[in-house]
Amino acid sequence: MTPRDDLHDRDLLRRIVARDRHALERLYRAYQPRLLQFLSRLCSQRDALDEAINDTFWTVWRKAEEFRGASRVSTWILGIAWRHALKALRRNGDIAVERLADTGASECQTADTLLNDERDQWLAQGMATLPLEQRATLELAYFVGHSCQEIADIMGCPINTVKARMFQARLKLRNLLPKLEGIENATALRGHQP
Amino acid sequence: MTEASSSQHRQAWDLIPWIANGTASESEQRSVDEHLHDCADCREELEFQRRLQRAMARDSAPEADATAGWARLRERLDADEVPSVLAQLAPRRLRRAERTWMPWVVAVMLLQGVGLGVLGTALWSRTSANPTMATAAVGAYRTLSAPQPPLPPATVRAVFAPTMTLAELHAALAGAHLQIVFGPSDADVWSLGPAGDSTRAATEAALRALRTSSNVRFAEPIGGAP
Ligand SMILES: [Zn+2]
Numbered sequence: 001m002t003p004r005d006d007l008h009d010r011d012l013l014r015r016i017v018a019r020d021r022h023a024l025e026r027l028y029r030a031y032q033p034r035l036l037q038f039l040s041r042l043c044s045q046r047d048a049l050d051e052a053i054n055d056t057f058w059t060v061w062r063k064a065e066e067f068r069g070a071s072r073v074s075t076w077i078l079g080i081a082w083r084h085a086l087k088a089l090r091r092n093g094d095i096a097v098e099r100l101a102d103t104g105a106s107e108c109q110t111a112d113t114l115l116n117d118e119r120d121q122w123l124a125q126g127m128a129t130l131p132l133e134q135r136a137t138l139e140l141a142y143f144v145g146h147s148c149q150e151i152a153d154i155m156g157c158p159i160n161t162v163k164a165r166m167f168q169a170r171l172k173l174r175n176l177l178p179k180l181e182g183i184e185n186a187t188a189l190r191g192h193q194p
Numbered sequence: 195m196t197e198a199s200s201s202q203h204r205q206a207w208d209l210i211p212w213i214a215n216g217t218a219s220e221s222e223q224r225s226v227d228e229h230l231h232d233c234a235d236c237r238e239e240l241e242f243q244r245r246l247q248r249a250m251a252r253d254s255a256p257e258a259d260a261t262a263g264w265a266r267l268r269e270r271l272d273a274d275e276v277p278s279v280l281a282q283l284a285p286r287r288l289r290r291a292e293r294t295w296m297p298w299v300v301a302v303m304l305l306q307g308v309g310l311g312v313l314g315t316a317l318w319s320r321t322s323a324n325p326t327m328a329t330a331a332v333g334a335y336r337t338l339s340a341p342q343p344p345l346p347p348a349t350v351r352a353v354f355a356p357t358m359t360l361a362e363l364h365a366a367l368a369g370a371h372l373q374i375v376f377g378p379s380d381a382d383v384w385s386l387g388p389a390g391d392s393t394r395a396a397t398e399a400a401l402r403a404l405r406t407s408s409n410v411r412f413a414e415p416i417g418g419a420p
Contacts, residue, residue, distance in 0.1 A: 021271065025264055033258035040256050049256075050263065057267050123249050142247040147217035163208045170211070170239075173246065 009073035134169035348385035370403035
């Protein structure tokens with residue numbers, strides 16, 4: 001997300017305020033995959049995810065004029081998505097992350113992927129023990145790549161709360177993930193920052 | 195550890211995730227760098243957080259079908275627009291037939307670019323009309339003491355297939371240079387008026403055009419029209 005992308009997003013928002021559906025469609029197509037990617041780390045129910053994303057853009061359509069421009073458009077949209085995801089998760093009553101099943105059996109099982117699968121299982125289990133807010137903080141920092149201030153904006157909380165959540169999450173994972181040490185050399189080959 | 199270095203340690207420790215993901219400010223980066231030089235715990239923690247970040251970066255996203263998702267959102271926008279227009283214009287309770295039909299009528303009118311004022315008048319005249327005069331809806335409409343609406347007099351009465359889609363109706367009306375003046379009555383009769391020319395020849399041409407559509411069950415001129 002470069003400043004130039006943000007200028008483009010702001011232009012789309014202005015057109016959305018003027019009831020331009022094409023602008024909304026462009027914003028939707030740009031952000032839907034990103035939101036799905038982030039939210040799918042917090043919830044495994046596809047219906048709930050789709051519902052939250054639909055609600056997010058519904059809110060963007062209705063509240064575009066309330067965007068004050070203090071943050072980036074991407075941060076604003078992610079904040080709306082977070083609030084809708086919380087609602088959807090409460091409605092659906094399932095916040096379990098079951099990414100374990102993701103590790104495809106059809107995949108060619110080299111020593112590296114075996115190692116990665118094992119690590120992924122450890123990680124998924126570790127993450128699943130964290131409260132939702134801590135998990136989201138961690139995902140926003142490490143998966144999406146946001147700054148502390150941006151995460152505070154997205155989650156609608158003070159910076160110190162972000163730091164405290166991060167602190168708790170780190171402490172827990174430290175105890176749960178000793179295996180992360182020593183086997184990560186192989187993961188560096190596959191892992192990438194989106 | 196002195197008090198000052200303990201507070202430095204805590205500050206650096208809190209900043210480590212954002213050093214790891216590269217979003218810390220320059221001054222934060224500098225102060226943490228300084229502290230790392232003297233603190234093995236923080237160096238080790240930064241290494242651990244970097245490993246954690248790399249492990250988490252693995253893309254696990256489900257298939258994102260943006261086209262299907264957008265279609266669902268568009269339906270929601272469509273469904274919302276018509277009732278909100280109705281709610282503004284007709285805050286009274288509508289009869290069942292109107293609840294069924296009016297969104298359609300409103301949508302057609304919106305598609306045709308008919309002004310909302312006109313729409314309001316049409317709604318008003320419809321709900322004011324005596325329900326027993328259903329088949330004479332046009333007559334009732336004309337004899338109302340309401341201010342004259344800026345719509346042309348109806349020249350054609352038509353019945354459409356119930357399966358006709360909005361787009362088909364729109365196309366049929368456009369092809370015949372007609373617009374909806376009123377309808378449907380309880381007998382599902384629509385009253386149509388000229389969208390442009392109101393000459394007798396134009397009405398005849400409109401009737402011929404309408405009758406070519408398989409969705410038009412019935413089309414006839416009204417009153418003094420041909
Ligand atoms: Zn330290």
